[in-house]
Amino acid sequence: MAETSFKRLNAVVTGGNKGIRFEICRQLASNGVLVVLTARDESRGLQALERLKNGDPSLADYIIFHQLDVADSCSISSLTNFVTTQFGKLDILVNNAGILVDIIDVDAIRAAAGVDKHQGLEVISGAYKLAEECLKANYYGPKQMMETFLPLLQQSDSPTIICCPCMHVLRHMSKAALNAYSRMIDAKKKKYPNLCINCVCPGYVKTDINANTGTSTAGEGAAGPVKLALLPDGGPSGRFFHQTEEGSF
Incomplete structure (x- = not known):
């Protein structure tokens, strides 16, 4: 996919400092998306940012860090103000859940x-x-x-x-x-018909949450979320995907 196709897109990835979320940040940035990697712990988030940049120096201009705790309203407001001030809009939100x-x-x-x-x-x-x-x-x-x-x-x-x-x-x-x-x-979302809002299961991925007992890599698990994040305006919405294929709720 040509980098210029997504050069002006901005994304926020919650909990992007490790595992599948870390890979989502990397793959989106590799597609020319400006990614805001977020994490509750600032030091861990900054460490993740450095790992991404050191692993591929070409991503340096496409990834930045901002602290975010989704359970803290002040933290949410801080990120909102940052995105509004810096970009004026948000094109992609990858909202992760898992405990x-x-x-x-x-x-x-x-x-x-x-x-x-x-x-x-x-x-x-x-x-x-x-x-x-x-x-x-x-x-x-x-x-x-x-x-x-x-x-x-x-x-x-x-x-x-x-x-x-x-x-x-x-x-x-x-x-x-x-x-x-x-x-x-x-x-x-009637007022915003071009929005694509989907859910995706990455599969059983090798991460810390399952003591690395999964059957696929974090990179493979990130493929589905990244594919949905890069859907064109008016693409499928309100769907559930398992990895990269549409499934059923």
């Missing part, structure tokens, strides 16, 4: 996870059906999911620490919430 660690702070889940307390954890198996329901009714959405799920977590003896098997519950719900938000935005 799987040994210890989790409940407060950090507020922007990502949820479950219907009336259906209990059974909602996980119907997470994608939930996305459809969110589109059909305005009374319930990912924010409400998160708000009703948190009290369940906080009922434990140690509310700030959640260990397996809850790890997988939190990880799945963070992804379900993000998918639901994506589909809701797509359904309400």
Whole structure:
């Protein structure tokens, strides 16, 4: 793909300091997109920026860093102001979701996870059906999911620490919430018909989150998100992709 085709595009990649997200930054920059690599930890983000530049000096003019914590409204506002001031617009947003660690702070889940307390954890198996329901009714959405799920977590003896098997519950719900938000935005984008808003699963990729037990590389996992990020105006939207192929919610 010719670099000049995307020379004027600007992108923000959340959590771009490692794994698949790191590769997404690299591949977008390789296609001539000006990438804002973001990370919660400034030192880790700057280290990732240097690794990208050292690995391929030609990317130096296409990648910059800005701190971002998606659970911090002040951090979000800071990034918004930066993008507005520097570029005047944002062409691409790669919004990542994924939680799987040994210890989790409940407060950090507020922007990502949820479950219907009336259906209990059974909602996980119907997470994608939930996305459809969110589109059909305005009374319930990912924010409400998160708000009703948190009290369940906080009922434990140690509310700030959640260990397996809850790890997988939190990880799945963070992804379900993000998918639901994506589909809701797509359904309400009438004023912006050229927007493409899609969800993508990168597959089982070798990263730290699974102790590098995956079956594909981070570069291969990034191929799907990058392909969708570079869709032309008016391309497919409101879809779910598995790697680079369209799948089903």
